[in-house]
Amino acid sequence: xxxxxxxxxxxxxxxxxxxxxxxxxxGRDEKQINLLLTFVARRVIEPRFTPVLVTVADxxxxxxxxxxxxxxxxxxxxxxxxxxxxxxxxxQEELLEVLGMMDTLFATFTKKRATYLEENxxxxxxxxxxxxxxx
Numbered sequence: 001x002x003x004x005x006x007x008x009x010x011x012x013x014x015x016x017x018x019x020x021x022x023x024x025x026x027g028r029d030e031k032q033i034n035l036l037l038t039f040v041a042r043r044v045i046e047p048r049f050t051p052v053l054v055t056v057a058d059x060x061x062x063x064x065x066x067x068x069x070x071x072x073x074x075x076x077x078x079x080x081x082x083x084x085x086x087x088x089x090x091x092q093e094e095l096l097e098v099l100g101m102m103d104t105l106f107a108t109f110t111k112k113r114a115t116y117l118e119e120n121x122x123x124x125x126x127x128x129x130x131x132x133x134x135x
Contacts, residue, residue: 005043013052021056026063030071033064037077041084050088057081 015021028036037060044053061078068075 005039005046005049008039009043009049009052012056016052016055022059022063025056025059030074033060033071034073034077036060037074037081041077041081044081044084045088054085057085 012021015024025036036056040053040057040060043049044057064074068078
């Protein structure tokens with residue numbers, strides 16, 4: 001789990017594919033819930049694990065929501081998970097804003113370049129440049 005998280009995530013993915021993930025996550029004691037939540041909170045922000053671990057986090061939340069408030073350790077891990085997901089959402093929103101800015105810049109650049117080329121063709125500069133390059 002520590003050195004090969006991809007194996008752990010692959011097992012979770014396979015359990016989900018088989019429809020047995022919920023039953024595999026249920027019935028855990030405080031220590032096991034703590035380990036699960038720690039793993040998910042640390043790894044959910046890794047893009048290669050996000051799709052699977054968001055599903056796992058959702059199931060863990062559904063299953064263990066009734067026990068929230070009974071264990072300070074589990075409550076703290078739920079808060080860590082919430083913070084990790086909140087930070088990732090903020091990060092993704094910032095990336096989308098930057099992507100929007102870049103799209104605008106590229107669209108503007110493309111229009112200006114096309115206009116510049118059209119002006120050069122109409123002024124005969126392109127022919128002059130081609131002639132001088134051939135000589």
